[in-house]
Amino acid sequence: MPAPRSRSSAAERAIRAAGERLTAPRAAVLETLLAARQALTHHEIEQALATRLAVDRVTVYRVLDWLVSLGLAHRLAGEDRTWRFLATHGEAHAAHAHFMCSRCGRTVCLDEVAVPPAVKVPRGFEPSHVELNVKGVCATCR
Amino acid sequence: MPAPRSRSSAAERAIRAAGERLTAPRAAVLETLLAARQALTHHEIEQALATRLAVDRVTVYRVLDWLVSLGLAHRLAGEDRTWRFLATHGEAHAAHAHFMCSRCGRTVCLDEVAVPPAVKVPRGFEPSHVELNVKGVCATCR
DNA sequence: GCCTCAGATGCAATTGGGTTGCGCGCGTGG
DNA sequence: CCACGCGCGCAACCCAATTGCATCTGAGGC
Numbered sequence: 132m133p134a135p136r137s138r139s140s141a142a143e144r145a146i147r148a149a150g151e152r153l154t155a156p157r158a159a160v161l162e163t164l165l166a167a168r169q170a171l172t173h174h175e176i177e178q179a180l181a182t183r184l185a186v187d188r189v190t191v192y193r194v195l196d197w198l199v200s201l202g203l204a205h206r207l208a209g210e211d212r213t214w215r216f217l218a219t220h221g222e223a224h225a226a227h228a229h230f231m232c233s234r235c236g237r238t239v240c241l242d243e244v245a246v247p248p249a250v251k252v253p254r255g256f257e258p259s260h261v262e263l264n265v266k267g268v269c270a271t272c273r
Numbered sequence: 274m275p276a277p278r279s280r281s282s283a284a285e286r287a288i289r290a291a292g293e294r295l296t297a298p299r300a301a302v303l304e305t306l307l308a309a310r311q312a313l314t315h316h317e318i319e320q321a322l323a324t325r326l327a328v329d330r331v332t333v334y335r336v337l338d339w340l341v342s343l344g345l346a347h348r349l350a351g352e353d354r355t356w357r358f359l360a361t362h363g364e365a366h367a368a369h370a371h372f373m374c375s376r377c378g379r380t381v382c383l384d385e386v387a388v389p390p391a392v393k394v395p396r397g398f399e400p401s402h403v404e405l406n407v408k409g410v411c412a413t414c415r
Numbered sequence: 416g417c418c419t420c421a422g423a424t425g426c427a428a429t430t431g432g433g434t435t436g437c438g439c440g441c442g443t444g445g
Numbered sequence: 446c447c448a449c450g451c452g453c454g455c456a457a458c459c460c461a462a463t464t465g466c467a468t469c470t471g472a473g474g475c
Contacts, residue, residue: 152421152422152423152470152471152472153471153472154423154424154470154471156423156424157423172461173461173462174461186424186425187424187425187426188425188462189424189425189426189462189463189464190423190424190425192461192462192463193423193424194423197423208350208351208352208354209350210350212350212354212355212356212432212433212461213354213460213461213462214354214461214462228392230394230395230398230400233401239395241392241393241394241395243393244389244392244393245389247386247387247405250370250383250386250405250407251383251385251386252372252383252407252409253372253381253383253412254412255411255412255415256372256409256410256411256412257409257410257415258372258407258408258409259375259408259409259410260407260408260409261405261406261407261408262404262405262406262407262408263389263392263403263404263405263406264403264404264405264406265392265394265400265402265403265404266400266401266402266403266404267394267398267399267400267401267402268398268399268401269397269398270395270396270397270398273397273399294441294442294443294451294452295442295443296441296442296451296452296453298452298453299452314432315432315433316432328453328454329453329454329455330433330454331433331434331435331453331454331455332452332453332454334432334433334434335452335453336452339452353432354431354432354461354462355431355432355433356432356433
């Protein structure tokens with residue numbers, strides 16, 4: 132049960148809780164990610180921000196890197212060779228599946244699909260996490 | 274039981290069998306892929322070719338695209354936003370897992386890991402194939 | 416409330432993987 | 446051996462992402 136719209140947004144609270152400096156670009160980017168129902172490209176984030184706050188392209192990149200390093204966001208490499216970002220909604224979802232549309236690049240989480248928690252890898256290799264990606268065509272592209 | 278080095282290489286035979294024009298760059302690229310024990314970047318392929326045949330950068334890209342469209346090769350998007358290619362050794366391996374090193378990008382097949390053949394996706398979505406990628410650090414990078 | 420400064424931002428230039436356009440060359444079928 | 450259409454090489458281009466640097470600012474200390 133989220134508090135009935137406190138003065139500080141969930142994004143701001145998360146940044147404060149992490150003991151990091153709270154700035155307008157950071158809050159805006161994280162809010163955008165938290166509100167998204169699918170993985171967003173850098174470009175999509177920039178567009179979403181445009182209506183509320185002018186943020187430099189480079190700053191968006193840096194904020195995203197920073198969110199990833201803090202564990203507040205995920206970075207996904209898509210088929211179109213662009214990064215897509217996803218907020219980690221508190222859940223430390225170690226592993227979860229994604230659906231990636233080969234036509235439009237749209238990427239959504241598949242929470243119902245189980246991802247093998249551990250896999251057998253060659254001697255000396257050290258796995259950090261497992262990604263299960265389903266490629267195909269999304270509903271709107273069909 | 275491969276034939277004891279016939280006049281035509283496996284690559285040449287595969288191209289002929291596909292009813293496609295056989296050219297030096299095509300044979301050389303496919304031979305390189307078939308000999309590789311891991312996924313190769315465009316750059317790695319170019320380097321491997323350099324010792325035996327001068328092939329233009331663009332030609333390598335086009336040959337690779339062509340191999341993929343013929344189903345003779347796979348294309349993988351890596352974390353470093355570069356394509357990596359893998360020969361499909363005859364096996365129509367619909368789904369198989371890969372290990373990707375976050376440090377050097379090295380990508381190898383994990384034949385022992387089972388990939389779920391079918392997954393549940395949202396209504397209207399049409400999955401074509403499933404990719405299971407294990408991210409981590411490889412033996413040489415540790 | 417004001418000062419300070421490490422760290423965040425904005426701007427411009429750069430990198431690098433990948434792609435495209437086009438004329439020439441060559442593999443293949445006749 | 447010839448003709449033709451596809452594949453090749455060259456050069457220019459595209460664009461996501463990165464880097465360098467000067468300026469600005471959030472947040473703790475006074």
